[in-house]
Amino acid sequence: MTVKYAIIGSGMMGQEHIRNLNLVEGAQITAIAEPDAAMRAAAASLVPNEVALFGDFRELLRHSDADAFLVASPNHTHAIILDALIEQKRPILIEKPVVKDWEEARRIAEKAARFQTPIWVAMEYRYMPGVTRLLEDLEAGRAGKLAMVSITERRFPFLQKVGNWNRFNISSGGTLVEKCCHFFDLMRLMIKSEPVRIHAIGGQAINHLDEAYDGRVPDILDHSFTTIEFANGVSAMLELCMFAEGSHFQERVSAIGSTALLEARVPGPGRFEPDGQVKHAEYVVADRAARKEQIEVMKVDPKILAQGDHHGSTYFQHLGFNRLVREGGAPEVSLEDGLKAVAMGLAAQQSIAEKRPVELGCGNWLG
Ligand SMILES: NC(=O)c1ccc[n+]([C@@H]2O[C@H](COP(=O)([O-])OP(=O)(O)OC[C@H]3O[C@@H](n4cnc5c(N)ncnc54)[C@H](O)[C@@H]3O)[C@@H](O)[C@H]2O)c1
CATH class of the missing domain: 3.40.50.720 (NAD(P)-binding Rossmann-like Domain)
Structure with missing residues (x-):
């Protein structure tokens, strides 16, 4: 069809x-x-x-x-x-x-x-090679009882966009919404619970301060630390740094439980590497009993890899969406998931602006 x-x-x-x-x-x-x-x-x-x-x-x-x-x-x-x-x-x-x-x-x-x-x-990000494996292993109980989720993103500054919409909070929603909604979505997916309290610090230290558009200097954050308490007791943390393109991996997504640490390590887009070549992603299991890391290199079909900046994840997501159009059923990433990820980003930004933790509560925080 x-x-x-x-x-x-x-x-x-x-x-x-x-x-x-x-x-x-x-x-x-x-x-x-x-x-x-x-x-x-x-x-x-x-x-x-x-x-x-x-x-x-x-x-x-x-x-x-x-x-x-x-x-x-x-x-x-x-x-x-x-x-x-x-x-x-x-x-x-x-x-x-x-x-x-x-x-x-x-x-x-x-x-x-x-x-x-x-x-x-x-x-x-749900469909990145190492992240998919981490989600499967977590579901299978490989980490034991999940207690902590830690996500680190160390990357290049925001790229230039048509009309410079990503330079201002008013059009992008702000860095923790625009960029980090991916990570807040992953946290909810991994932890299977809702956030109750968010506390963040951060600012605009280095990037875009020498730029101006119609006389306006960009006002977007370029770094932050965000901690999140979930209703089921799991603690989560996000570190974001947007002036760290020298980092070998761009993202590290870690789930730490009673028996093991699981970590997906994802490099940045190949087109920004000095040699233009994309590096391999890794998936790591560090069992407490074994006391060492088991590292698996995640290979993606080069034809799929070459179509974008996201390690084939855009293609894998499209397979699922195409199935939905042909066969019906529920979207894997629902509107509610998307809205809650935005709400977490907005709460983190509010926390930075007001220098205090922001309560989300367990109830209907979009209502
Ligand atoms: N999932 C990811 O990893 C990822 C990565 C990059 C961008 N994005 C998202 O994709 C969206 C686009 O980002 P981008 O990087 O391609 O930006 P971009 O500026 O390169 O592209 C946006 C395009 O939309 C066009 N446009 C503006 N107003 C429009 C309108 N009313 N109707 C139709 N088109 C309009 C612009 O002319 C421009 O060509 C954003 O929401 C961004 O957050 C997601």
């Missing part, structure tokens, strides 16, 4: 999605809505068949018979676009962060509940 996709927003990430969809059997991109002429042309050149091009997503909605929508526009456009797409009742894959603030979160949650449209929030 052919699944027809309409793409809304085809900059860096939209084009990564297009290259990956080209590898998914039966996937066909039939329409693209992209206001920037250069990005529109670049995206169209990646599609092997004829594709309808639009400058505005509303035009696309009037003309497209696509089976599914993929949204990869800037964060501040997500709620406006979702608002219209939800009424179409066709499956949506939308890039994280699904929204950028509390008001949008409440509005979209209410509308989605009314229309019951399948919404899958793109959380590529």
